[in-house]
Amino acid sequence: MTDPNPMVKGRGIAALRRVGITVTTGIAQEEAAQLNRAYLHWVTTGRPYVILKAGMTLDGKVATAKGESRWITGPRARQEAHRFRSQVDAVVVGVGTILHDDPTLTARLSDRPLKLASRQPLRVVLDSQLRTPPTATVCAKQDRAKTLIVTTSRAFPVTPSSI
Numbered sequence: 001m002t003d004p005n006p007m008v009k010g011r012g013i014a015a016l017r018r019v020g021i022t023v024t025t026g027i028a029q030e031e032a033a034q035l036n037r038a039y040l041h042w043v044t045t046g047r048p049y050v051i052l053k054a055g056m057t058l059d060g061k062v063a064t065a066k067g068e069s070r071w072i073t074g075p076r077a078r079q080e081a082h083r084f085r086s087q088v089d090a091v092v093v094g095v096g097t098i099l100h101d102d103p104t105l106t107a108r109l110s111d112r113p114l115k116l117a118s119r120q121p122l123r124v125v126l127d128s129q130l131r132t133p134p135t136a137t138v139c140a141k142q143d144r145a146k147t148l149i150v151t152t153s154r155a156f157p158v159t160p161s162s163i
Contacts, residue, residue: 001033005043048089053081083109086121093125094125105121105123120145120146121145122147122148123146123148124149125147125149126150129152130151
């Protein structure tokens with residue numbers, strides 16, 4: 001497929017043709033677009049490609065009536081979530097998920113939970129008041145995947161004595 005990035009303007013195709021490589025475009029365009037959907041979205045909109053994954057109970061809730069949210073999906077759905085994780089740049093959760101579930105947020109692609117995929121997403125925690133405990137799994141396992149905790153000035157209130 002032809003790259004829609006205006007910074008490229010067909011230079012790659014031209015370079016291949018200059019060295020004698022036959023280039024054919026317009027074949028399997030739908031398949032090529034599907035393979036490149038994240039890049040195509042970014043280059044045409046300027047925005048990242050985002051996937052929302054939410055495990056839900058049959059009644060559309062993200063936790064059971066007792067407040068349990070771990071393992072409300074089955075093994076196939078969990079494995080699919082791990083496949084997604086192995087293909088994305090980042091996994092974003094709120095601090096509530098960290099405090100309640102203490103997730104690992106790594107991509108594990110087998111039935112053996114400790115077997116990690118070779119590509120790990122950045123783990124991003126949205127934590128406006130910096131409540132993520134240093135003992136949280138996402139903090140303690142930096143050798144598995146890196147973690148970014150996004151906070152606000154509410155985490156560090158400015159007082160006259162701190163100026």
